[in-house]
Amino acid sequence: MNIWLHHHRSALRMALRRLISTPLATLLSLLAIGIALTLPAGGQMLLNNIRPLVGNTSATPQISVFMATDAGRDAANELGTRLKKHPLVKQQQFLPREDTLQRMRANAGLREVIDVLPDNPFPDAFIVTARNERPTTLDAIVDEFRQWPKVAHVQLDSAWARRLEALLHLGRNAIILLGGLLATGLIAITFNIIRMQVLTHRAEIEVSQLLGATNRFIRRPFLYFGALLGLGGGITAWLMIAAAAWWLRAPLGDLLLLYDFNFVLQPLSLTDSAMLLGAATGLGWLGALLSLGQHLRHPCTLG
Amino acid sequence: MIRFDRVAKRYPPGIDALSALSFEMAAGDMLIVSGHSGAGKSTLIKLIAAIEKPTSGAVLVAGQNVGGLARSALPFLRRRLGLVLQDQKLLFDRSVFENVMLPLTITGFPPKEATRRVHAALDKVGLAAREKALPIALSGGEQQRLAIARAVVSRPALLLADEPTAHLDAETATDVARIFQEFHRAGVTVLIATYDGHLFPDARTLRLDHGQSVS
Numbered sequence: 001m002n003i004w005l006h007h008h009r010s011a012l013r014m015a016l017r018r019l020i021s022t023p024l025a026t027l028l029s030l031l032a033i034g035i036a037l038t039l040p041a042g043g044q045m046l047l048n049n050i051r052p053l054v055g056n057t058s059a060t061p062q063i064s065v066f067m068a069t070d071a072g073r074d075a076a077n078e079l080g081t082r083l084k085k086h087p088l089v090k091q092q093q094f095l096p097r098e099d100t101l102q103r104m105r106a107n108a109g110l111r112e113v114i115d116v117l118p119d120n121p122f123p124d125a126f127i128v129t130a131r132n133e134r135p136t137t138l139d140a141i142v143d144e145f146r147q148w149p150k151v152a153h154v155q156l157d158s159a160w161a162r163r164l165e166a167l168l169h170l171g172r173n174a175i176i177l178l179g180g181l182l183a184t185g186l187i188a189i190t191f192n193i194i195r196m197q198v199l200t201h202r203a204e205i206e207v208s209q210l211l212g213a214t215n216r217f218i219r220r221p222f223l224y225f226g227a228l229l230g231l232g233g234g235i236t237a238w239l240m241i242a243a244a245a246w247w248l249r250a251p252l253g254d255l256l257l258l259y260d261f262n263f264v265l266q267p268l269s270l271t272d273s274a275m276l277l278g279a280a281t282g283l284g285w286l287g288a289l290l291s292l293g294q295h296l297r298h299p300c301t302l303g
Numbered sequence: 304m305i306r307f308d309r310v311a312k313r314y315p316p317g318i319d320a321l322s323a324l325s326f327e328m329a330a331g332d333m334l335i336v337s338g339h340s341g342a343g344k345s346t347l348i349k350l351i352a353a354i355e356k357p358t359s360g361a362v363l364v365a366g367q368n369v370g371g372l373a374r375s376a377l378p379f380l381r382r383r384l385g386l387v388l389q390d391q392k393l394l395f396d397r398s399v400f401e402n403v404m405l406p407l408t409i410t411g412f413p414p415k416e417a418t419r420r421v422h423a424a425l426d427k428v429g430l431a432a433r434e435k436a437l438p439i440a441l442s443g444g445e446q447q448r449l450a451i452a453r454a455v456v457s458r459p460a461l462l463l464a465d466e467p468t469a470h471l472d473a474e475t476a477t478d479v480a481r482i483f484q485e486f487h488r489a490g491v492t493v494l495i496a497t498y499d500g501h502l503f504p505d506a507r508t509l510r511l512d513h514g515q516s517v518s
Contacts, residue, residue: 002413003411004411006411006413006414007411010408203392203394203395204394206392207392207393207394207405208405208409209377209378209381210352210354210381210386210388210392211381211382211386211405211406211409211453212377212378212379212380212381212382212384212406212409212410213378213409214375214378215375217378217409
């Protein structure tokens with residue numbers, strides 16, 4: 001155990017020394033890996049920022065049923081019972097007009113308008129969730145509700161949320177695709193860097209083999225090298241994203257304020273950061289492993 | 304310790320480096336393999352260290368047929384050998400100390416004990432004062448002694464050397480030969496391939512000619 005730990009420590013030290021001994025090459029490699037990772041990780045950050053904007057609205061379709069303002073509470077109760085009995089209604093929530101008025105008055109801009117009105121302008125309303133989300137069924141329910149007495153207006157309010165949800169879904173898939181492509185790129189980059197490393201350290205590998213080094217011993221520093229490059233690239237990407245987020249925060253907030261969104265661009269979450277660094281390290285290691293499999297296949301070919 | 308049983312080694316395209324060579328060497332022996340250039344001396348050493356595999360016949364080292372070893376077993380064979388090759392294979396980007404340390408690092412020696420052993424090995428070959436130097440700064444004789452120190456630092460029972468005195472002036476060559484004789488006296492089995500057989504007057508000699516033993 002002690003020997004094993006000692007071996008790993010010295011392999012790690014050796015990998016670090018090799019990275020530091022060629023600072024310019026290391027820096028360029030880190031930049032290449034970092035930029036490759038910035039795209040998917042940055043996309044993930046944006047997606048995470050957009051999601052809460054949508055999150056408030058449920059993507060499951062809801063039907064709003066507004067009663068006529070002169071309908072009265074009895075008619076509302078009757079409608080409520082009728083909805084409860086309806087086979088396609090999963091859930092229904094009654095919004096009394098007084099509550100709606102209170103809620104609307106909480107908004108400073110609206111209060112002034114409401115206060116000048118003589119009556120409560122809001123009708124009693126129901127929010128209905130259907131058992132079945134197929135658009136045809138929903139349309140049929142909406143049509144049916146419209147026929148009911150004292151119903152002034154029926155609105156299927158899921159359309160835009162569903163569109164946005166679909167857009168987010170597309171975005172998520174695009175990021176997975178992009179991530180997959182760039183992960184392959186990262187493996188290719190480390191593959192090549194490790195190939196160069198093997199060539200540079202040819203003599204050392206050969207001597208070590210002659211002195212009785214196992215393949216595992218010879219591979220170890222190269223694997224650490226690949227993993228460290230990946231980790232360094234991940235950190236580079238994280239820093240670039242953090243810098244971009246900081247740079248864009250104010251202008252993006254200003255822009256979205258014009259659309260009435262109070263928006264603060266959040267940096268990468270802790271989980272996403274950990275995933276970015278973990279994936280980068282793992283991919284660097286994998287690239288090194290593949291490269292070593294290719295370039296150390298014939299270990300003791302000596303003249 | 305070493306037994307060759309009708310060993311042949313043929314390199315493409317049909318060049319016989321060794322043919323039907325048989326000899327035996329007991330533990331604690333010192334054997335000089337001599338012969339002209341191309342007689343098969345280097346091949347003989349490479350067969351023992353399993354750097355090459357025999358085309359036919361058996362090479363036994365401590366009772367083990369090294370030609371039949373799996374690749375994963377080779378490192379453990381080589382750890383029991385001290386190997387001084389003709390091309391010394393020193394690492395020129397590492398200090399004298401680090402070069403000698405390498406075999407111990409590979410076997411995972413505890414660092415403190417390893418340092419002590421490296422100093423002992425360097426002391427034995429007379430390089431104690433040069434441990435911080437890079438190999439490039441050493442003379443030919445010193446480089447050869449460094450290669451010997453690296454070969455013996457893990458205290459192998461068997462020491463193999465291929466032309467250890469080549470390219471050395473007479474005085475330095477005698478010096479290097481003396482180091483090998485000291486190891487032999489200390490109980491190490493020593494096999495040296497050299498055209499300079501007279502440097503080891505007391506040792507048994509195996510004379511090779513075109514891959515065959517002549518006596």
